[in-house]
Each structure stands twice: as C-alpha cells, then as structure tokens.
Amino acid sequence: MGMDLILICFAALACLSSGLVFSASFLQLKGRTETIGALQFGGALLLITAAGAMGLVSLGRPEMFLGALAHPGTGIFFELIGTLLLCFGAVCWLIAFWRDSSETILKFFAVFAAAGAVCLLFGVGRSFVMPWRETLNSWLVVPLFFIFALEAAAFAYAAAERAIDKEFQSGNPALIFSLVGALCLGGYLMQIMYSSSNDGKEAALSVLTGEPAVVFWCGVVVIGLMVPAVLACRKLGKIPFRNAAGLLAAVIGSASFQTILLVIGTASWQFFKR
Structure with a gap:
C-alpha cells in the first residue's frame, strides 16, 4: 500500500503542477507578465520537485531513474524528460522575470515549461498503457x-x-x-x-x-x-x-x-x- 500511495501522490502532484504551468504559460502568452504568474511557476516548481522525489522513492534506488534514459518510449522516460524540461523552463522563467527580461524571452521559457508539462502528463498516462x-x-x-x-x-x-x-x-x-x-x-x-x-x-x-x-x-x-x-x-x-x-x-x-x-x-x- 505504501508504494501505491507514492504513485497516487505522484500523479496528483504531476497534474497539479502541470495545471499551474499551463495557467501561468497562457497568462504569459497573452502578454500578462504578472507576479501571480511567478507565484504559479514557483508553486509548480516546488510541487514537481516533491513529485520527483516521490518518483525516486518509488524506484527504491535513485540510480535506476537515470536508467530510464536507456529506454525511450516508456512511461518513466517521458516522466523524467518532462520533469527536467518543466523544472528547467520554470527556473529560467523565474530568473528572466526577476531580471526583468523581454517579453519574448519570458514567452519562450513559458512555452518550454508547458512542453515539459505535456511530456510529463503523457508519461504518467503512458505508464499505465500495458x-x-x-x-x-x-x-x-x-x-x-x-x-x-x-x-x-x-x-x-x-x-x-x-x-x-x-x-x-x-x-x-x-x-x-x-x-x-x-x-x-x-x-x-x-x-x-x-x-x-x-x-x-x-x-x-x-x-x-x-x-x-x-x-x-x-x-x-x-x-x-x-x-x-x-x-x-x-x-x-x-x-x-x-x-x-x-x-x-x-x-x-x-x-x-x-x-x-x-x-x-x-x-x-x-x-x-x-
């Protein structure tokens, strides 16, 4: 039951963090560079970090997570790539926002993070297509x-x-x-x-x-x-x-x-x- 609970929490956090990224990205694409967008990107980053930690726990050995790179097409592969892309995009957006960068750069990193969220969600579902x-x-x-x-x-x-x-x-x-x-x-x-x-x-x-x-x-x-x-x-x-x-x-x-x-x-x- 413990492992099942970890998987359930991972799916819930993945959906919530992806939802926040989609919201903040759409807000940015409309040209609305607001503090609330930074809060949503920051919240998504914290949530996906917690989800990633749970993913490591579910594998038992952290090094097995990197082993997913050797098996493209699997659910865990897309989860790993999606998590990394989402985190990278969200962190870069937050840095760009803090440095008061141009709207073009902010939109680029917003789309980048949203693409990571899509990849992550696909991986969560793909893991249960057997x-x-x-x-x-x-x-x-x-x-x-x-x-x-x-x-x-x-x-x-x-x-x-x-x-x-x-x-x-x-x-x-x-x-x-x-x-x-x-x-x-x-x-x-x-x-x-x-x-x-x-x-x-x-x-x-x-x-x-x-x-x-x-x-x-x-x-x-x-x-x-x-x-x-x-x-x-x-x-x-x-x-x-x-x-x-x-x-x-x-x-x-x-x-x-x-x-x-x-x-x-x-x-x-x-x-x-x-």
Whole structure:
C-alpha cells in the first residue's frame, strides 16, 4: 500500500503542477507578465520537485531513474524528460522575470515549461498503457490525466485573472474538459468490458459496482468531473473559494483515477478474495 500511495501522490502532484504551468504559460502568452504568474511557476516548481522525489522513492534506488534514459518510449522516460524540461523552463522563467527580461524571452521559457508539462502528463498516462494486461490495454488512459491537469489549469487561470482584476468574469473551459473526460472514461470502461478476456469484464464491473466503486463514483466521476463542470458555470463566478474548490476537485479526481488504475490492474480474482 505504501508504494501505491507514492504513485497516487505522484500523479496528483504531476497534474497539479502541470495545471499551474499551463495557467501561468497562457497568462504569459497573452502578454500578462504578472507576479501571480511567478507565484504559479514557483508553486509548480516546488510541487514537481516533491513529485520527483516521490518518483525516486518509488524506484527504491535513485540510480535506476537515470536508467530510464536507456529506454525511450516508456512511461518513466517521458516522466523524467518532462520533469527536467518543466523544472528547467520554470527556473529560467523565474530568473528572466526577476531580471526583468523581454517579453519574448519570458514567452519562450513559458512555452518550454508547458512542453515539459505535456511530456510529463503523457508519461504518467503512458505508464499505465500495458498491451499485455487486458485491463490496461487502452490509450484512453492517457488523455484523462491531461483532462484533470487542464481542469486545474482552468481554475488556476481564473484565480490569476481575479487576482489581477477583481471584476473579472469569463466562461470557464473546465466544463468542456469535464465532458471530454467523461467520454474518455466511458470509452475506456467500455473497451475493457467488451474485451476478449473475462478479466477485463470482471474488473470493469467491479469498478462500477464492487469495492472500488466508492472511489470511482465519488472520487473520479462526482468530484473529478462533475464538480469542476458545475463550478465552471458563469453564474457561480462570484462564489467565494470557487476556483480553489475547482482546483482541489481536479487534484482529487486525478488521485482517484490513479487509484482505480492501480486497482483495476490487479488480478481479477483479488476483487472477490474473502
């Protein structure tokens, strides 16, 4: 359980830090070089550092992390490259911001950090695409981590705009992200449920109605997808702590989905073990 908890925390921190980077990068690309952007880049840097430390712990031996460079295409390879690119881009942006550099340089490092976040999220999802495991033989796992990160980014960006302009009101794309996430999640479950193996069918039914169902329905569906969709409504724009609640919901959703993947990847007989 200890190792599973590390992987769950890593996924949640990866999604949250990527969301902050996406938000700060979008803010920078709009020409809004603000202190709130520096705070988001700084927060993302701290979070991804913590996530990287957890990644080292999960391997048992730190030197194994560098061994990922010898296996391009694997999930851990993309996680390593993405983490390094994100950290490098965020650090360079913060230095450039502190030195009052030109907007072109700031935009370059913002895009660089965002590219690292994309690579990191792909690696998190790629780690759970396993063709030899019927329950994990689906690429629909990958976009779901992007969905949770983009939900976090949407609320982080709204919070940044509100910090700059107290009267800021705009539509929140988290509603669209949630709908796309629901389609990907449904497609993933349908794919493994109607697979040729009984393991896939039993695992999918267990997630929907068995012991993992509480985490799935409450953590992934309700908190991770439905809550951000509701909070994204324009009419709720003035609710206190709305953006913080949406950000937290996205993080919980990513952690819950990672939990489901860890459960669904176990042997089907364990679901019915007495």
